[in-house]
Amino acid sequence: MITIKKTKNSRALKDAVEALSGVDLSVCYQCKKCSGGCPVATLTRSRPSEIMRQLHLGAADELLGSDLVWMCVSCGTCSARCPMGIDVAAVMDALRWLALEHGAPKPQGNVPLFNRAFLKTVETFGRAYEIGLIAGYKLGTGKLMSDVEKFPVMLRKGKIALLPPRGGDRQAVKRIFNKVKASTGAKS
């Protein structure tokens, strides 16, 4: 059963998601194909079809704390299989943008931290720097020892670059990041 907590302005989240994603939530007729194909739906408490229904019924910002919001791997299977052509993956992106903007509770595994660490290396070097990303993420989570046994082998095989990338147009990327920060506040 789908339950939602009603609030005074119960359309606020639905309207925001529809505006950001360009999706008309009312055309979803709950066939649940999106949940059937979702690779993580058996691991999460909420499923894509439930998120769609809760949004349509006027769920409040609480929904932004659903585990699926950051467990969703952006594989796009939901969108590809929706018989109504709803871009469910775009709805999930919109929920993530709103979750960041509204400071929704951080999920297990902290994907936003991973994303920040990734983007920090891009902002700094113009290109992604995997060792910088791994270091930034591990320092942020405190889980320093996970996967450490793999690095010596990967370095020996030349499977991961030790030094940061050079040659990227850092100025162009810096300009983009500054524009994004100016247009949305300092969320990224």
Add this chain to the structure above:
Amino acid sequence: MKYAYYPGCSAESTARDLNQSALAVVRALGIDFEEPKGWTCCGATAGHQTDRLLAVSLPATNLAKVQDMKLDMVVNCAACYNRMKVANHEISSRPAIRQGVHDALDRDYDGSVKVRHLVEVLLDDVGLPAITRSLKRSLNGLKVACYYGCLLVRPPGVVKFDDPEDPKSLDRLVTAMGGRSLDWPCKVECCGGGLALSRTDVVVRLTESILDMAVQAGADCIAVSCPMCQMNLDLRQQDINKRPGKNYRMPIVYLTQLLGLCLGFGPGELGFEKLMVPATKVLEKVNAHA
């Protein structure tokens, strides 16, 4: 045949083998690649999960560079390919986004640069007959499970790569090389992609079901064309094998590595030494009757 080649960040790090083998293949087939000067990151999953303007502008700055080169853009990483295509789609269909990108780039870009995956160039521009004529070795009936993952085929309306549920592009190339491409149900399943570090448990579960299906189908190897898929499927076998009764030894090779072998290159020229699970069986099979 000349194209602007966007290698993508992983080409300089975790997917040097993909880059190396792709460059060998195009050299052998007489394709000319020129990198856009100062190319930068496409933003990947982290970009589009964070902010729309960022998600579109990071690919767009590269697309704009390629527009100045007056060439089609060839991408070999499925993730970069996807971000470039989505950016083009958003910019050309939503004027407000085009304006936002204009502000971020300090120049206009209309979304019109043609973005191609290397596999599309091989099949559509070079063509199977020309490829077949250039082959120096055969895969000798090697049983290959072709794995496409998510980002090559979805969203189908935007990437327009192949059938989104049962793609055959990689299979056609494998067959042309004398391999046996397997009919198996995990071609477009997800490996867990960007959750590699943040939710390794999820990646281990998803990759195991893919590996298990490849084993059941009798595969000698899985052929991929996405650096993220390669990494997850190759690297996580040792995590899965820590559990009792598990002993996966499935080589995860790039399609361009297989093609490179068949075009006469040696394993060292194609980055085979970088694979975590050695592709010994593959090399034996191909070299045996070379």
